Amino acid sequence: MRICELRGVGRRYPLGETEVLALQGVDLDIDAGAFLAFAGPSGSGKTTLLNLIGCLDRPSEGHIVLDGQDLGGLGEAELGRVRAEKVGFVFQSFNLIPVLTAVENVEVALRLGGQPKDRARCAAALAEVGLADLLDRRPAQLSGGQQQRVAIARALVKRPRLVIADEPTANLDSHTGAAVLDLMKDLNQRHGTTFLFSTHDPMVLERAGRVVRLRDGRVEAGP
Ligand SMILES: Nc1ncnc2c1ncn2[C@@H]1O[C@H](COP(=O)(O)OP(=O)(O)OP(=O)(O)O)[C@@H](O)[C@H]1O
Ligand SMILES: [Mg+2]
Structure with missing residues (x-):
């Protein structure tokens, strides 16, 4: 079963009089339950591609089918609903709300999902992410790795089909980053949740089930 299919996907950003071709001609099939890393140099299109798959943005051309649903025909509100229902996000800079405790940060995700x-x-x-004893700490009272674990709990609490993580270990030291990756992989295996992430880190690539390399907005021919 496929969680995501991309056909001829391109994304142009207008820039002054010209435009930037951030992605072009991307054809990709991603199996449900994948643990997939997007690799490639800075500017190669990783964030652009994750944002398209995560329904945060729309392609300039081509088609994306997410969990059996063609995103092309959807209006803004419908796209937002698909995102809320199917996708959890983990960010490079954790993006926790500073005045809320760990458990309150996770509760926000449920309420945004209308639950x-x-x-x-x-x-x-x-x-589940090993923070049972730290529910009432605020982000400033947690280490970077612990903050990222809260963010993973927040992404998973709605039980999404798909978790998208743009450079989830970029702000962590290598030891903590490896532990966070191992946690993500464990959750991937236990729940079958698909994880798509981007990285520059060889340690992360080593742990990926599949690596898709981007260059100049195109998918490089893989093995
Ligand atoms: N809003 C925007 N307006 C114009 N150009 C953009 C915009 N966002 C991204 N780009 C351009 O699109 C291309 C792809 O950017 P993207 O952020 O997807 O790269 P990336 O692979 O995530 O890079 P990094 O590893 O540095 O995060 C780059 O050339 C970038 O400058
Ligand atoms: Mg990026």
Whole structure:
């Protein structure tokens, strides 16, 4: 079963009088349950591609089918609903809300998804990432690796089909980054959640189930 299919996907950004061709002619099939890394030099299109798959942006050309649904025909509100229902996000800079505790940060994700507040469920999500004892800490009272674990719990609490993580280890030291990656892989294997992430880090690539390399906005021919 495929979680995502891209056909002839391109994305241009207008820039003054000209435009930047950030992605072009991307054809890609991603299996449900994949643990897939996008690699490639800075500016090669990794973030652009993750944003398209995650319904944060739309292609300038081509088609994307996500979990059986063609995104091309959807209006803004519908695209937002698909995103809320199917996709969880983990960011390079964690993006936690500083005045909220760990468990409250996870609760925000449930409420944004239109679901009722459920502290027990959020506490369980945090327990799953090894933070059962730190529910009431605010982000400033947590280490970088712990903050990223809160972000992973927040991404997973709705049980999305897909988690998108743009350079999830970029702000972590290599030891902590490896632990976060191992945690993501464990969750991938236990729940079958598809993980798509981007990275510059060889340690991360080593742990990926599949690596897709981008260069100048194109997918490089793989093995
Ligand atoms: N909003 C924008 N307007 C114009 N050009 C953009 C915009 N966003 C990205 N680009 C350009 O699109 C190309 C791809 O950018 P993207 O951010 O996807 O690269 P990346 O592979 O994620 O790079 P990095 O590894 O540095 O994060 C780059 O040339 C970038 O300058
Ligand atoms: Mg990027």
